[in-house]
Amino acid sequence: MKGTKWHIIVSVVLAIYLVLPLVGTLxxxxxxxxxxxxxxxxxxxxxxxxLFQDDRFFQALGRxxxxxxxxxxxxxxxxxxxxxxxxxxxxxxxxxxxxxxLLPYSVPGVALAVGLxxxxxxxxxxxxxxxxxxxxIYAIIIMPFVYQGIRNSLYTINARDMIQAxxxxxxxxxxxxxxxxxxxxxxxxxxxAFLAISMLFGEFALANLLVGGRFETLQIYLYQQxxxxxxxxxxxxxxxxxxxxxxxxFLLYLQSPKRQKQTRAIKQEMPISAMQNANLEGE
Amino acid sequence: xxxxxxxxxxxxxxxxxxxxxxSLSVEKGxxxxxxxxxxxxxxxxxxxxxxxxxxxxxxxxxxGHDITHLPSRKRGIGMVFQSYALFPNMTVTQNIxxxxxxxxxxxxxKIVQDMMAMMGLxxxxxxxxxxxxxxxxxxxxxxxxxxxxxxxxxxxxxxSALDAKIRKALQQEIKNIQRKLNITTIFVTHDQKEAxxxxxxxxxxxxxxxxxxxxxxxxxxxxxxxxxxxxxxxYNIIPLNMFKQWTNHAIHxxxxxxxxxxxxxxxxxxxxxxxxxxxxxxxxVVAKMVTGNILIYRVALPDQTIQIDTLYQYNExxxxxxxxxxxxxxxxxxxxx
Numbered sequence: 138m139k140g141t142k143w144h145i146i147v148s149v150v151l152a153i154y155l156v157l158p159l160v161g162t163l164x165x166x167x168x169x170x171x172x173x174x175x176x177x178x179x180x181x182x183x184x185x186x187x188l189f190q191d192d193r194f195f196q197a198l199g200r201x202x203x204x205x206x207x208x209x210x211x212x213x214x215x216x217x218x219x220x221x222x223x224x225x226x227x228x229x230x231x232x233x234x235x236x237x238x239l240l241p242y243s244v245p246g247v248a249l250a251v252g253l254x255x256x257x258x259x260x261x262x263x264x265x266x267x268x269x270x271x272x273x274i275y276a277i278i279i280m281p282f283v284y285q286g287i288r289n290s291l292y293t294i295n296a297r298d299m300i301q302a303x304x305x306x307x308x309x310x311x312x313x314x315x316x317x318x319x320x321x322x323x324x325x326x327x328x329x330a331f332l333a334i335s336m337l338f339g340e341f342a343l344a345n346l347l348v349g350g351r352f353e354t355l356q357i358y359l360y361q362q363x364x365x366x367x368x369x370x371x372x373x374x375x376x377x378x379x380x381x382x383x384x385x386x387f388l389l390y391l392q393s394p395k396r397q398k399q400t401r402a403i404k405q406e407m408p409i410s411a412m413q414n415a416n417l418e419g420e
Numbered sequence: 421x422x423x424x425x426x427x428x429x430x431x432x433x434x435x436x437x438x439x440x441x442x443s444l445s446v447e448k449g450x451x452x453x454x455x456x457x458x459x460x461x462x463x464x465x466x467x468x469x470x471x472x473x474x475x476x477x478x479x480x481x482x483x484g485h486d487i488t489h490l491p492s493r494k495r496g497i498g499m500v501f502q503s504y505a506l507f508p509n510m511t512v513t514q515n516i517x518x519x520x521x522x523x524x525x526x527x528x529x530k531i532v533q534d535m536m537a538m539m540g541l542x543x544x545x546x547x548x549x550x551x552x553x554x555x556x557x558x559x560x561x562x563x564x565x566x567x568x569x570x571x572x573x574x575x576x577x578x579x580s581a582l583d584a585k586i587r588k589a590l591q592q593e594i595k596n597i598q599r600k601l602n603i604t605t606i607f608v609t610h611d612q613k614e615a616x617x618x619x620x621x622x623x624x625x626x627x628x629x630x631x632x633x634x635x636x637x638x639x640x641x642x643x644x645x646x647x648x649x650x651x652x653x654x655y656n657i658i659p660l661n662m663f664k665q666w667t668n669h670a671i672h673x674x675x676x677x678x679x680x681x682x683x684x685x686x687x688x689x690x691x692x693x694x695x696x697x698x699x700x701x702x703x704x705v706v707a708k709m710v711t712g713n714i715l716i717y718r719v720a721l722p723d724q725t726i727q728i729d730t731l732y733q734y735n736e737x738x739x740x741x742x743x744x745x746x747x748x749x750x751x752x753x754x755x756x757x
Contacts, residue, residue: 298505301472304492305499306519306568316518320509 159378166371184372194373197358204268204354205337208275209330212283215276217326220287221314225297238284241277249274250346268352274343279333286332290325294318324391331388335381421484423448423604424469424572429478431464431628438464439475440628446572449602451595453615456625457651462608465625466574469606470499482571498565499574502581504557506549512536512560513545519568528567535563538597555586562594566601573598575607579614591617612652616640624648641680645757649678656681656726657756666721667699675755682729683752686717687745688736698747705742719746 165171169179188194216238223234241249253274257264264270296318303313341356350357359373422445431439438461446452454462467473469480471492480488487495507515516535520528536542539559549557558578565573575594579587595618598605609615615622616636624632624639632644640652649655655678658666663677685694694700706725707718710732717728717738728746738744 294508295503295505298501298503299507301470301492302499302501302505302564303507303518304472305470305495305497306564307493307522308518309493312522317507317509321507 162371162374166368166375168368184366184368188369188372188376193353193358197353197355200268200352201338201355204271204275205334207272208337209279209283209333211272212276212279212333213287213326213330216280216283216287220284220291221296221318224288224291225300235284235288239281242281246342247346249278250343253347268348270347271344271352271354274347275337275340278340278343279336282332282336283329286325286329287322290322290328291318293325294321296321327391328388331384331391335384335388338377338381338384422446423450423483424606425479425481426465426469427479427481429465429468429480430476431461431468431473432476437628439468439478442478442628442630444623444630444633446604446606448604450620451598451605451607451618452621452623453607453609453619454623454625455609455612455615455651457610460625461628462610462625463576466499466576466606466608469572470497470574471495496568496571497574498568498570498572500558500561500565500576500578502577504549504561504578506557506560506564508549511546511548512541512552515549515560516541516563516567518564523568531567535567539563553586554582555590558582558590562597566597566603571604573603573605575605577609579609579611587614594618624651642754643678643756646676646678649754649756653680654727654729655679655754656684658724658726662723663753666701671750673753673755675757678754678756679726679748679752681716681727682714683749684726684728685747685749686719686728686730686738687747688738688742690745691747694747697751698749701746701748703744703746705738705740705744708738708740719744721746 164177166184167180167182168177169181169183171177219234223230244252253270256262257270257273299317299321300310300313303317304310308316339356340354341360344352344354344357345360348354350361353361355373355377359370359377362373363370424444424446426442426444429439429442430437440461442461442465454465456462464473468475471487471490475488478488479486482495482497487497507518510518513532513536517528517532520531525531533542536545539562541556541559541563544552544556544560549560552560561578578594579590582590591614597603607615607618616639619636621633622636622639623630626647632639632648634642639648643649643652643655646657649657658677658679660673660676663673685698687694690700701721703719703721703726705717706720707716709716713732715730715732715737717730718725719728
């Protein structure tokens, strides 16, 4: 009993510690006047109204969504092809692929940015400072997550056996991948994509260092509003959190085993009841 | 010319020779088994025939055609994988019709229905593989291969994931279907009992070589060497010198002797009539085990303990420490190298 109590106390303290800043932000984004009291003196939706009337906010949101979409699709397309090819036909090289794919994870953001500026600001390729650089760099920094997700799902579905089985039934390699492997990897690919999206949504350092004000993403917009109006910034943060929470919930829904069980239960209902009837009759 | 001909097949992984100059032939409609421990090359041989593992040298012919370098989809060979490799995104019906649809074969719906009826899968057509039991999954995998009317059917340890009861039922079923369709079948297993129940002929493999070929009876009764004797049953292996001492050089043997435990007779009394056909020895029971229908005795003879199996009937039993007479029939002594 004592143990249970202790657990509850720790959980509550931890929950307060984690939720308090968020609640504070939410209150501040809804507060009119709030200086010497514990709770705000007056409430208002003004900051949200201001925010939603600001074209810059929507433009920043649009840019962020666009950059993320392109980067995630690019990353998945490249990694998917590379992983399927290597895992199935050149398993010897898997170690190399893994090292390359996990490399971005170990390089600090600032070092990455400096290196990329040097790389892209030469005579041949000069895209430093343009939004183009973001597509490339975002596709690279999410690579570790995308790779892990895709690789795991490739192994879970036992892709090698399935491709071989399909080939023995007359399918070409490409047909086998399209009809058998990809449909079964859908869940893994979606999970990887949403993980990558929620990661990139919060990305500020690279966007600011590489492109800055010339291509205002959500995070850069947030940063620039910070100095002007704290209430407005809080409202942005709350919007941002809401989006992330929805993405996370969707991700959990995709991965929940319950979702699979439900469909199974509906389908099995008939035979099971039929079986029970048969048993009763037998008795 | 046999239906399946394999000549001097060689496969190497680095320094390791997995298939060492393998040659074998299988007649049309025959059920043969590649039997051996894990790592003996039996699965690699099967995969080479399927075309999902390539070979370094040698020729594989089916029905007179050289298929050694054909891609697996053009070989006309069906295979049931150890993992079944059913397609999780497709229903049972879709799984079974996969190959026929690719072939754009006319009337494939009827063919699939007939197959499902034969395999007792009619009720399960709309289910997905994860909603099936192991035995049902295996039927689907088998049906999926059989609707393609393959020239050769390959089975890669298809029973290993099933529990004993279902395994027995399915073994019988596969054997019946194989007979009915007269389909040439190559089966891979490490289980000698399974091999003996199912096969017309057994190819025992060890270290990338086929070490003995024969009907189940031949391979069991006349093992060629100690490895096969140890693998096929729990043979007692008696060194030649010791056997000569026991039998006073009665018969001229040149190699060590292998004796099946169930061929040895055990008795409380000395029985003169048995002595004509058998070597008579006396020993002491050191252990007695009940394994179900078989009673196993371990009997200490001079310098070696041997195993004797008897049926668990209402006959005399022997307790540990008891002095017994044993009779080794001359016919039961097999020379092994």
